[in-house]
Amino acid sequence: MKNLSVISISIIASTIMLYSSLSAESFFVSDIPIQEGGRIKPLDSFARNQSLAFYGKRKIKHENLSAIDWLLNLFTHPEKGLDQKVFNLRNPEVVNALGLTWTNNFHKYSYNELFPGIEKQLPLIREIFEKKEVDRDVFESQLVEIYQNVMKFREIVSSLSCLLPLFSVYDSDLATNLHVEPGQLISYAHVMSHRGSLFETSQGIITKPESEWSVSEKEIALLLYNLQQTSSDDFAKALKIIPPSKNDSSGLWLSPWELFDGRLIEPHQDKIIKSLESYLLARFENNIENQNIALSSYKTGLISHVGKKVDFSNLSKERWLNEADLFTNSLVFYLLGFILLGISWMIKPVVFKNVAFCSIIIGFCLHTLGIYLRMVIMSRPPISTLYETVIFVGVVIVLISLIIEYIRKDGLGIFIGSISGSLLHYVGFGYAADGDTLEMLVAVLNSNFWLATHVTTIILGYGTSLMAGLIGHIYLIEKIRVPKDSVRLKSIYNNMFGVTLIALFFTLFGTILGGIWADQSWGRFWGWDPKENGALLIVLWQLMMVHMRLSGLAKPDKFALGMVLNNIVVIMAWFGVNLLSIGLHSYGFASGIAVNLILFTLFEIVTGFGTYYWAKSKNKVSIRSNN
Amino acid sequence: MGNKIIKLLSSPKLFVYSLVWLMILVVVGTVSQRDIGLYASQLKFFSSYFFSFGPIPFPGGRIVLALMLVNLVSMMFKQNLWKIKKIGVIIVHLGGVMLLVGAGMTAIFSSEGSMVIEEGSKSNTVDDYNITELAIIDISDVNYDQYFVFGQALFKNGNNLMHEKLDFDITILDYMDNATLEPLTSPSGIQFRGMLKNFILKKIKRDKDDMKNRPGIIYQVSGSFTESDGIYGLIFGQSVPATINIDGRQYVMNLQKKKTYLPFAIELKDFKKVMHPGTEVAKSYSSNINLIENNIPRPVLIEMNKPLRHEGYTFYQASFIESPSGEETTVLAAVKNYGRLFPYISSIIMSIGLLLHMLVSMPNLFKKSIK
Numbered sequence: 001m002k003n004l005s006v007i008s009i010s011i012i013a014s015t016i017m018l019y020s021s022l023s024a025e026s027f028f029v030s031d032i033p034i035q036e037g038g039r040i041k042p043l044d045s046f047a048r049n050q051s052l053a054f055y056g057k058r059k060i061k062h063e064n065l066s067a068i069d070w071l072l073n074l075f076t077h078p079e080k081g082l083d084q085k086v087f088n089l090r091n092p093e094v095v096n097a098l099g100l101t102w103t104n105n106f107h108k109y110s111y112n113e114l115f116p117g118i119e120k121q122l123p124l125i126r127e128i129f130e131k132k133e134v135d136r137d138v139f140e141s142q143l144v145e146i147y148q149n150v151m152k153f154r155e156i157v158s159s160l161s162c163l164l165p166l167f168s169v170y171d172s173d174l175a176t177n178l179h180v181e182p183g184q185l186i187s188y189a190h191v192m193s194h195r196g197s198l199f200e201t202s203q204g205i206i207t208k209p210e211s212e213w214s215v216s217e218k219e220i221a222l223l224l225y226n227l228q229q230t231s232s233d234d235f236a237k238a239l240k241i242i243p244p245s246k247n248d249s250s251g252l253w254l255s256p257w258e259l260f261d262g263r264l265i266e267p268h269q270d271k272i273i274k275s276l277e278s279y280l281l282a283r284f285e286n287n288i289e290n291q292n293i294a295l296s297s298y299k300t301g302l303i304s305h306v307g308k309k310v311d312f313s314n315l316s317k318e319r320w321l322n323e324a325d326l327f328t329n330s331l332v333f334y335l336l337g338f339i340l341l342g343i344s345w346m347i348k349p350v351v352f353k354n355v356a357f358c359s360i361i362i363g364f365c366l367h368t369l370g371i372y373l374r375m376v377i378m379s380r381p382p383i384s385t386l387y388e389t390v391i392f393v394g395v396v397i398v399l400i401s402l403i404i405e406y407i408r409k410d411g412l413g414i415f416i417g418s419i420s421g422s423l424l425h426y427v428g429f430g431y432a433a434d435g436d437t438l439e440m441l442v443a444v445l446n447s448n449f450w451l452a453t454h455v456t457t458i459i460l461g462y463g464t465s466l467m468a469g470l471i472g473h474i475y476l477i478e479k480i481r482v483p484k485d486s487v488r489l490k491s492i493y494n495n496m497f498g499v500t501l502i503a504l505f506f507t508l509f510g511t512i513l514g515g516i517w518a519d520q521s522w523g524r525f526w527g528w529d530p531k532e533n534g535a536l537l538i539v540l541w542q543l544m545m546v547h548m549r550l551s552g553l554a555k556p557d558k559f560a561l562g563m564v565l566n567n568i569v570v571i572m573a574w575f576g577v578n579l580l581s582i583g584l585h586s587y588g589f590a591s592g593i594a595v596n597l598i599l600f601t602l603f604e605i606v607t608g609f610g611t612y613y614w615a616k617s618k619n620k621v622s623i624r625s626n627n
Numbered sequence: 628m629g630n631k632i633i634k635l636l637s638s639p640k641l642f643v644y645s646l647v648w649l650m651i652l653v654v655v656g657t658v659s660q661r662d663i664g665l666y667a668s669q670l671k672f673f674s675s676y677f678f679s680f681g682p683i684p685f686p687g688g689r690i691v692l693a694l695m696l697v698n699l700v701s702m703m704f705k706q707n708l709w710k711i712k713k714i715g716v717i718i719v720h721l722g723g724v725m726l727l728v729g730a731g732m733t734a735i736f737s738s739e740g741s742m743v744i745e746e747g748s749k750s751n752t753v754d755d756y757n758i759t760e761l762a763i764i765d766i767s768d769v770n771y772d773q774y775f776v777f778g779q780a781l782f783k784n785g786n787n788l789m790h791e792k793l794d795f796d797i798t799i800l801d802y803m804d805n806a807t808l809e810p811l812t813s814p815s816g817i818q819f820r821g822m823l824k825n826f827i828l829k830k831i832k833r834d835k836d837d838m839k840n841r842p843g844i845i846y847q848v849s850g851s852f853t854e855s856d857g858i859y860g861l862i863f864g865q866s867v868p869a870t871i872n873i874d875g876r877q878y879v880m881n882l883q884k885k886k887t888y889l890p891f892a893i894e895l896k897d898f899k900k901v902m903h904p905g906t907e908v909a910k911s912y913s914s915n916i917n918l919i920e921n922n923i924p925r926p927v928l929i930e931m932n933k934p935l936r937h938e939g940y941t942f943y944q945a946s947f948i949e950s951p952s953g954e955e956t957t958v959l960a961a962v963k964n965y966g967r968l969f970p971y972i973s974s975i976i977m978s979i980g981l982l983l984h985m986l987v988s989m990p991n992l993f994k995k996s997i998k
Contacts, residue, residue, distance in 0.1 A: 038903025038910075240905060251904040407993055440903040443911050443931045450932070491994065498985075498992030505981045512726075512974035521932040523739060523943045523962035525970050526730070528669045533657040537650060544646040551639035577657070 027299045029279065029291070030068045031315045035240040035253035038440035039378075042315045043241070044322050047071040049436045050156060054149050055108070056088040056433075058322075062108065075160040076284050082111045082157065087149060094142050097121060111157075114150050121147075158236035162188040162256055163277040165284070167226050171216040174223075187277055188230045191223070192260055193270070198223075233257065241276075242269050243305040251308070271301030318377050318438075326370035327391065331425040333363030334398070338418035341411055356414050357405060363421060364398045371395060377438060381452035384441055387431035389459050389574065394424030396463030397470075404495060412492070416470050450517045458510030458535060464503035465538060465570045469604075471496040472563035476611035479557065483618055493556045497549070500563060504542045511535040534573025541569045557615060564608035568601050637701035645695045652688055664835030666757055674734060689734065696727040715984025722977030729969020737964035740884070741945060742893065745956045749894035749919065753940075753961040755885035759842050759863060762883055763793065767876040778885065782844065794873050795851035799844070803830040806843025806862055820848070820857035821869045828860040844882050890938065891920040898947055898955040912944050914957040929959065939963050 030044035047067035048058040055061075060070045063084075074081040085108035089095050092102040098117025100109060118125070125147050128140045136144070165185035169175050175182040178194045191198075202224055205217050213221065240253040245266050256273055259265050265273075275298035282290035302310050337359035344352035371382050371391060378384075383392050398421040405413025431437070445451065475492045482488060514535060515525040526532060545562040548554035554562060575593055635641065656672035663671075671678050675687030686694075699720055702708065708717060740753040758779045765773040777788045782802035789796045808826045815824050822828075828843045843862040848855060848871065855871040861882040869880045894917040901910045912931055917924035929935050934943040946958035 035905055038906040038908055253904070404993075440906065440908055440910070443909045446910060447932045494992040494994070498989055501981070501985055501988070501992075505978070505985065508981070509974060509978050512970055512977070515970050516974065519967060519970070520934070521943060522945070523934065523941055523960045524737075524964075525733065525967065528656060528665065528673050530657050530660065533653045537653055540646050540650050540653070544643055544650070547639045547643050547646070551643060553640065553643060 026316075027295055027312065028316075028319070029072065029295060030319050031312070032241060032298065033302065033310050033315055037436055039438070040253075040310065040315075041436075041438070042319045042322075043071070044068050044319045045436065045438075046239075048322060050152075051086075052433070052435060054088070054153060055086050060084075060086060062106075071156070072283060074157050076164070076280055078157045078161065078164075085110045085113075087111070087114055087146065087153075089142075089146065091139065091142050093139050094146060097124075097139075097143065098146075111150060111153055114146065118147055118150055152238065155236045155238045158233035159239040159255055159257065160276070160280065161230055161233045161236070162192075162260060163273070163280055164188075165281055166230060167191065167223060169219055169223060171219045174216055174219060188227060189256070189260065189273060189277055191227060193265075231260075234260065242272055243302065243310070245269070268301050268305040271304065272298055275301055314377050317373055321370065321373045321377070326366045326373075327425055327428065330363040330366035330370065331422055333359045333366065334418045334421040334425070337363065337414055338422065341414045341418065344411070353411055353414065356411075356418075357402075360398065360402060360405075360414055360417050360421070364395065364402060364417075367391075367395045367398065367421070374438065380441075380448050381456060383455045383459050384445055384451050385437070385439055386575075387428060387434075387437050389462070390424055390428045390431060392456075392459050393463040393466065394421050394428065396460055397421065397424070397467050400464065400467050400499065408491070408495075412474060416467070416474070420466065420470060444521060447517075447521075450513075450520075454510060454513040454517050457506050457513055461503055461506030461508075461510045461535075461538065462570055462574055464499055464506055465542070466567055468496055468499040468503050468563045469565075469567035469570070471499060472560040472566075473607065473611070475560040476557070476564070476608070476615055479560075479615035480611060480618055483615070489556070493560070496560065496563060500542060500545065504539070504546065507535065507538045507542060511539055530577040531573070534577045537569050538566070538573055541566050557612060561608050561612045564604055568604050571597060571600055633701050633704055636697055637705055638698075639702075642695065642698050645691050645698065648686065649688070649691050649695075652691065656688075660835070662835060663833065664837050666837040667833060667835075692727060692730060696724065696731070699724050699727065712987060715980045715982070715987055718980030718983060719977050720980075722973045722975075722980055725969055725973035725976060729966040729973065732966030732969065733964055737962065737966065738887070739960065739962040739964075740887065742942065742959040742961050743948075743956060744893060744895040744914075744916075744959070746895050746898055746954060749892045749917075751889045751892035753887045753889065754883070755887070757837065758885040759844075759882055760885045761788070761797075761844060761846075761861070762879075762881045763797075764879040764881070765876060766879055776886075788846075794876065795848050795855070798847040798849065800847055800858065801830075801845040803828070803843040805831050805833050805840040807831050807841070808862060818858050820855065820871075821859050822865070823858060823860040826860070828862060842882065889940065891918060893917070893942070893959070894919055894924065895957050896926075898957045900947065900955075912947060914944055914959065939965075941967075 030042055030047070032043040033040045034043050034046045035041075036046050036049070044067070047070065051060060051067040051070060052058050059065065059067050063070075065073075070084075070086075087109045089107050089109060095102045095107070095109075098114060098121065100113060100117060121143065125143060128136060128144050131140070133141070165187050167187075168183055168185050169178060169180065170182050172182050175184070177196055177198065178186065178191060180186050180190075198220065202220060205213060205221055208217075210221075234257045236257055237255040239255045242254040242256065242259060244251065244253055245264075254269075256276070259269060259273060275294045279291055279294035279298065282288075282294055299312075302312075337356040340352050340356035340359060344350070344356060371388075374388070375382050383389050398417045401413040401417025401420070403413070405411070405417070471492060475489065475496055478485075478489060478492060511532075514532065518527065518532070519525040541562075545554065545559060545566070548562065549559050576597055579594055579597070652672050656668050659672070660668045671687075673688035676689050677684045678687045679685070702720060703717075703724075738755070740755040742750055742753050744750045759782075760779060761777045761782075763775040763777075765775070773792070775790050775793055777797070779802075781788055782799050784799055784801060786799045787796055788799065806828055808822075809829055811825055811827055823845070828845055830843070834840050841863045843860065845858065845860045847858050850856070851873045853873055855873050859869055859871075859880065861869060861880060863882050863884070865882075871878050871880065895914055896917060897915040899911075899913050899915065901912075902908065903910045914929045916927050916929060916935075918927050918935070918937060919925075927935050929942055929944050931944050934941050936942075941962045941964075943960040943962070944957070945960035948956040948958065950956070
């Protein structure tokens with residue numbers, strides 16, 4: 001056991017070291033700050049979000065391409081990007097409507113494949129836009145979604161075309177004016193910043209007939225024509241990577257194209273745009289050294305920005321969090337723990353159980369580190385979205401399981417912790433598939449104090465309640481398995497009651513705190529809103545169980561059944577009230593969740609009552625045989 | 628006998644049964660919000676003493692909670708409760724008593740409404756969210772208006788409303804929770820006056836969004852023995868109020884939300900909405916106001932989660948209206964609640980009690996299993 005603790009501690013330590021290796025000095029291209037969804041995030045997160053939206057995954061899997069590389073390739077080689085199969089279509093009806101064929105296993109299409117179909121369906125799409133979102137059927141909302149994705153993609157592809165080396169001039173006077181060698185490739189941005197007398201000269205050209213143009217005038221005319229062609233991309237404003245000017249109060253960042261709408265470009269903006277241009281060029285030429293030089297100058301540009309300072313350490317933390325994928329790794333350790341526990345049951349050496357225990361501890365540490373980093377990055381308490389409630393309930397249940405395992409040392413805690421930790425991770429991944437999980441909050445939630453107190457307490461209540469229900473399941477199973485081991489049954493029952501009291505404490509206190517928050521911000525302590533009622537139901541149910549036990553209405557078996565059924569109440573309060581789509585708390589998405597809720601309810605009813613009556617009948621048999 | 632009653636009233640079984648009924652109420656009252664809206668559901672199931680389902684009456688939320696309070700209080704008289712081991716339990720239940728007492732006070736004494744103020748203007752009235760009133764305003768005097776106000780509780784069909792200083796009587800013919808106006812296609816009867824000459828006031832289904840309900844009223848004016856006697860109709864929020872002339876006196880009639888007049892006024896200087904940059908997600912709302920009392924203005928900023936408390940009233944940033952021309956109007960919720968401190972105190976008491984109880988009982992519950 002001692003050795004194993006050493007191992008687990010060393011792994012934890014190495015994780016922490018790995019994390020602290022994040023030095024603020026190094027600045028990668030994936031760290032480039034960008035404003036999206038109301039906050040500043042690393043370009044890496046932006047790339048992953050786009051990849052998720054178009055492709056359905058956070059990387060381009062079939063090409064084994066990371067999101068950031070895919071995005072940068074789009075910028076440097078737009079034409080190739082338009083032929084890359086990155087749009088995931090899930091519905092054959094939509095595919096057919098776009099005039100494409102539905103292949104059986106690979107439903108990925110490129111921009112160039114989709115665009116003609118979209119163009120044909122524009123009247124239909126316009127019609128769908130007239131409808132309210134709730135009135136659209138599956139086909140209609142997916143068609144609109146693919147339309148929006150294709151448009152967004154087009155915008156992203158073009159968003160750095162002003163920085164690409166697309167033109168060359170051979171006339172030596174013109175080249176000198178533009179500060180380049182004759183024949184050297186230059187970008188739109190470069191021409192615009194050295195345009196000088198270019199446009200005055202062009203006035204002279206327009207007044208002359210084309211046949212009288214000199215060679216250099218012809219070249220200027222061609223250049224102007226090309227500039228105009230490129231500037232048709234200036235709609236592409238998706239990439240908000242340029243910090244605003246110091247006089248700007250809106251806090252809105254700019255996209256490179258916006259800089260060329262005739263406004264005054266400030267020094268830091270100029271520095272950033274030039275560094276980005278040289279970075280793209282270096283990437284084009286595959287010159288790693290120049291890429292690094294360009295990036296460090298990019299960082300200098302960001303630092304010289306006088307407005308709200310860019311938090312580089314948060315950017316690199318978020319990028320690290322993206323890469324480390326802590327929750328997936330934590331899941332791996334939970335599953336491993338479960339398998340090891342199974343092995344220890346089958347062939348019985350204690351060592352497997354101990355390794356399983358360590359595996360859960362490691363999973364728990366990764367899980368906690370992930371939550372902690374999210375808190376640091378957003379500088380807010382751990383729970384503010386439905387997704388975060390799931391992740392947090394997971395960590396709470398695993399923590400209590402670990403404590404129970406530490407006290408009991410019989411594998412019960414490992415069993416509960418590994419199963420519930422894994423299940424909740426899966427539920428969490430379902431929510432994470434909707435997009436960026438680090439979202440900004442609506443005004444009423446924008447209060448760190450209440451998020452930290454009410455929300456955290458109530459979610460602790462959900463977690464501990466589910467824990468009590470799980471122990472309830474175990475109690476009933478053990479009652480069937482070892483009906484005569486009264487010491488074991490009694491100790492499980494006591495644990496269950498203890499966890500129920502803890503759960504009651506958190507749900508009761510959390511619900512009242514919620515009332516106090518409501519009193520502070522809406523002026524009433526209690527308004528019978530669905531979410532409030534859901535939380536109240538959990539409290540009432542647990543109060544009922546505690547008093548049924550007290551008054552002798554519920555013996556241990558019935559109490560266990562009651563706590564199993566309490567799981568249904570918890571899940572309904574947690575996810576179910578969002579289905580009613582009324583009330584002030586409808587902050588979560590509800591689509592698709594109804595089926596899962598019904599399945600869960602049926603499962604709990606069937607297993608709960610099933611094991612309860614099975615245990616009862618077995619008990620009767622044993623009493624009769626005793627007689 | 629007395630002992631028996633106390634035993635019954637203080638029994639945990641009674642508590643369990645009340646809880647079961649309360650849970651049923653909560654579930655039904657929550658699900659029915661989908662169909663009838665929050666306010667109607669709250670009135671029917673939670674703020675009621677009884678409600679009927681078909682012909683059968685059932686106890687409503689107030690009865691159940693009152694029963695639970697009686698149960699809790701009588702439990703305090705139990706002999707075997709007062710032991711040092713049960714200190715936590717005692718404290719928790721005392722906290723519970725406080726919570727329920729506070730709920731009772733809030734239910735009976737609190738009032739809430741809204742205050743709608745445009746930028747640059749001021750207001751000293753709070754409109755109730757739901758209760759309406761019929762205001763008859765005598766505007767004949769140049770120097771002052773005289774108000775005769777009849778509350779919604781009086782709007783029962785056939786009820787006569789009269790006042791010694793009013794030259795006429797009013798008989799309620801119909802009151803509608805939610806009404807709509809439809810143009811008349813055929814000529815109206817000769818007894819109709821005002822709006823009803825051209826429109827028909829029709830009852831429609833209550834909207835589940837309580838804000839969308841427009842109450843309507845039809846009533847008869849009689850006893851003036853002039854042309855003005857006849858049947859009138861009013862709808863909440865109508866743009867042109869109804870007026871009548873009787874013996875040279877001019878009256879305006881209006882169906883409005885119940886108004887409470889405050890001893891101070893609030894002037895909206897500026898309403899501000901801040902979005903998260905580049906998104907449609909609101910980061911904060913705030914109203915920059917002047918609190919005017921005795922003609923002395925005091926600047927105050929009301930924000931989300933940061934209300935203004937003054938003379939027993941609390942004003943919250945509740946909502947806002949933006950007109951197409953860009954003028955902003957703030958909607959403040961105004962609440963008067965004497966019971967508001969009870970939850971704060973009782974939550975602390977209950978938490979302390981539960982923690983104490985856990986400290987006493989946990990070591991036994993988590994003993995290492997003996998093998």
